[in-house]
């Protein structure tokens with residue numbers, strides 16, 4: 028076996044063991060655990076470094092062995108007088124395929140190398156067997172509990188999906204059948220709304236299924252990641268054990284090599300000492316040849332030359348021996364450093380293994396938690412979907428009779444709608460006829476009413492005229508005010524007036540013991556209220572609205588109560604305010620049928636002079652003239668008039684005049700169309 032083959036056999040295991048490094052790094056890069064990646068990377072770097080050092084130590088050991096073999100061969104050759112090919116520096120190089128024939132080709136060395144190779148091969152085979160055994164056990168056992176649980180969940184999920192799909196297809200089928208049966212029905216909108224509701228629920232179910240699939244995929248990824256981490260940990264543990272075993276083996280072989288080298292060195296030193304102690308046979312031969320012959324002298328010279336070369340070789344061997352001793356010390360020192368570093372690496376590996384186990388535990392717990400959450404969420408969502416489907420199914424079942432009823436109604440309505448234009452035309456025609464008839468009837472009724480109204484108006488005028496004639500065109504009322512407190516307190520106070528309890532139109536006045544009787548249209552006692560006084564004159568307001576001229580005025584001495592009777596007080600108004608309110612109230616009632624324009628003008632007759640109180644100059648005198656329209660009515664040219672809409676407007680006009688009501692004459696002029 029050549030040196031290259033030897034190296035390859037020793038390095039085959041680590042190379043195979045770390046061939047998975049890129050895939051492992053790729054998996055770890057997928058996770059979001061920087062600390063874990065850093066730890067694995069550190070471990071990988073340290074294992075690589077450890078591997079490189081082992082390789083360099085192995086190469087150093089091989090070089091050392093080769094040099095020792097060459098030295099041994101040269102010594103044997105020089106001692107035995109065997110002529111072999113040598114390099115210029117005296118170190119012989121073994122030809123390819125040539126076996127060393129010195130003492131290092133002894134059976135122990137061969138056995139050592141063979142045993143080492145055998146052990147490596149056995150380790151490789153054992154590793155392969157264990158890997159196969161693990162795979163076989165995994166295939167036999169199927170999966171871990173979590174994986175079994177995951178498989179159960181997946182199967183349950185598939186079953187629920189199938190059930191949901193079958194329910195959905197049956198619902199859609201029934202919906203389609205219902206839609207086909209009433210495709211021309213207006214209530215297909217309801218079915219369409221229900222279908223949209225079902226599709227909305229389907230979308231929700233699809234989203235939840237997608238979410239469940241994502242959760243399952245996430246669970247599978249985490250499971251595979253945990254599995255890969257576990258495999259990686261097992262692989263790292265195996266590599267650590269292998270490295271530890273290799274280190275022990277290397278230590279043992281190095282110790283054996285050191286012992287052998289020490290023995291060999293001792294032997295070489297002993298040989299050198301023995302050769303130095305041995306008397307130089309060449310010198311003896313040289314002296315013998317000097318005295319015997321020229322041939323002997325020639326041989327002596329050659330032997331001397333050979334002796335010089337041997338001396339030089341001896342010095343070279345000593346130099347090599349010193350270098351070997353130096354290399355041996357260096358190797359021992361390196362070995363000690365390696366042992367220290369291996370201890371450090373072992374500690375780091377144990378710590379990393381602990382972290383990996385903790386991380387795996389956390390991942391395991393998280394995986395269980397995610398599985399439980401996903402399971403609970405899937406259960407609740409599926410329950411909600413089932414409930415919704417049941418509700419939709421119930422709605423559909425309950426809607427079927429209603430749909431049939433509505434279909435019947437719709438058909439009836441449809442027939443009615445089809446008949447509606449004819450019915451409408453007929454109804455319109457009948458309505459037109461009825462309307463024309465009603466219009467003609469109303470027109471005739473209006474004519475009749477107008478005729479009756481005119482007759483009633485004439486009758487009313489006749490009645491009013493008859494009333495005026497009966498009551499008198501001019502009616503005179505007497506109102507006796509209460510006796511004031513001053514009049515009661517005065518010395519000559521005595522009652523002068525008396526009333527007839529049987530006749531309210533008689534008043535008795537006692538004057539100087541003589542009783543005088545006055546007959547009027549009505550006598551109001553002091554107890555008479557403003558309302559009672561107004562009731563006697565309110566019919567005049569109606570006459571005014573009907574177009575008759577009406578005049579109400581009060582007459583009496585100062586303090587007799589004219590202002591009180593005509594104007595009254597705020598809380599108890601007199602004839603003026605009540606008449607105005609009644610006037611506008613009547614006008615408002617007749618507003619739909621009549622248009623009234625009410626104007627107000629105010630004049631004062633003072634010392635036989637007529638004055639316009641609403642004019643710009645109240646002192647201007649006015650004349651009373653006969654109306655030129657031939658009605659025989661009087662009118663006052665230039666008299667100022669204001670159109671009013673309410674009693675308040677009249678009061679404003681009166682307030683703006685600042686006229687005392689004693690000589691007040693209010694003329695109201697209703698004009699009706």
Ligand SMILES: Nc1ncnc2c1ncn2[C@@H]1O[C@H](COP(=O)(O)OP(=O)(O)OP(=O)(O)O)[C@@H](O)[C@H]1O
Nearest residue numbers: 507508509583584585586587588589590591592689
């Ligand atoms: N029927 C009545 N009930 C109670 N008090 C009355 C009545 N009539 C008049 N009086 C009171 O008598 C007083 C005089 O009345 P009023 O001022 O109306 O008299 P007049 O005739 O208008 O006087 P003049 O001509 O000076 O203006 C007032 O205080 C008034 O309140």
